[in-house]
Amino acid sequence: MHITARTHVGNRGWELDSVEISGAPAEAANEWQVLIGGEEAPLRNTVEGLVAPANSGTSYPADLRVVARSDGAVVATRADATYTRTADDFTAHENGGVRYRLRAPRAQGPRPMLVFLHGGGEAGTDGWAQLVGTLGAAHLAEAYPDFLVLAPQAPPASDLLPPPHLPFAEAALDPTTGWSRCYLAALGDVVRGLVHEGRVDRSRIYLTGVSMGGAGAIRALSVNHGLFAAALPVCPTMTPETFGILRSLVDVPLWLSSAYVDHTPYRHKYLVDAVQELQRRGSPHARLTLFAPEQLERYGFATDTSLDAEQLLAENHHAWVPAYHDEDGMLTWLVSQRSPH
Structure with missing residues (x-):
């Protein structure tokens, strides 16, 4: 599994656009949740894989965690790689x-x-x-x-x-x-x-x-x-x-x-x-x-x-x-x- 934080430089500096997860099973979209700065971002299946869009203007680097819904176990933390436009x-x-x-x-x-x-x-x-x-x-x-x-x-x-x-x-x-x-x-x-x-x-x-x-x-x-x-x-x-x-x-x-x-x-x-x-x-x-x-x-x-x-x-x-x-x-x-x- 690989997590990529896609970011850009906006009016307030480094901003987070989305969190993308590749190499994960499709059913994980229902089994996991993505937390950005402590708040949940909806995780959905797309052509690129699993994607959780961030709220507009979310600053980066923000705390990123992927956790299991069943027991809160941490699946991943922060980004393994970050792409900044x-x-x-x-x-x-x-x-x-x-x-x-x-x-x-x-x-x-x-x-x-x-x-x-x-x-x-x-x-x-x-x-x-x-x-x-x-x-x-x-x-x-x-x-x-x-x-x-x-x-x-x-x-x-x-x-x-x-x-x-x-x-x-x-x-x-x-x-x-x-x-x-x-x-x-x-x-x-x-x-x-x-x-x-x-x-x-x-x-x-x-x-x-x-x-x-x-x-x-x-x-x-x-x-x-x-x-x-x-x-x-x-x-x-x-x-x-x-x-x-x-x-x-x-x-x-x-x-x-x-x-x-x-x-x-x-x-x-x-x-x-x-x-x-x-x-x-x-x-x-x-x-x-x-x-x-x-x-x-x-x-x-x-x-x-x-x-x-x-x-x-x-x-x-x-x-x-x-x-x-x-x-x-x-x-x-x-x-x-x-x-x-």
Whole structure:
């Protein structure tokens, strides 16, 4: 018997679609029950075998158990194998100390590239969380099947990642972990290597990132001057350092976005200040979108009226969901830019 959890990356990250059981007798559909997170999912016979569909939006990895109805004996636990749509198309690599996953299209010749920088919750060494932790790399690969999509994983972030309510003047990103300048410089070398191999169109390299990865995108633009044709940092962590860098990016096509109501209360204020300064200094490229709570609600965030204030602010941090669903044509704008280099 073999159990497969079929999953995809949705608006809330890794979501479970169904549990499939192969190699089991047909009568097992009546003799067994599938429990997902403690709740029963109906098990039925299909052409593929026994299938138990999950409720829409069930997060993964959830507790999975197959038990006998007669006595509750456990037949199987969790998945022997998991298939994740699109994320499984990314191949694992490590180069120059950078751990990353790469989805390459079937099309030959130099292709456009999207570089996605994940948030603080996906930092680590597993080489997988950056694909499934949030709507990001896998979704971008589905939206742009002819692009290369590069998803590096940052080393584990330290406790110096600023808490949401730390005053702006005291906020700091640890310079040695997460999206450090050294790591981002090495990432730039990985991208240049792919250009040198003839796999990437030098004029169409695009950068985006969320939360800590949004701040990483701002840092990357500073460290890798001229490498990226345009950038879309989403709800970037704002510190005196990232604010200072952002205000200097006069010659970079840049579209920033965040929720107006966010778990870091001052985030949007410094984004507004930075974009206004860029425009005063003559930048024709600087744009900013602030998503209203109603826009997040359309994607299923902060719709529960029982949420307390802290939970509500955390829900509204998911500004990357409308951004990556191309609200206001943000992604369309991003991939239409060309580098003059």
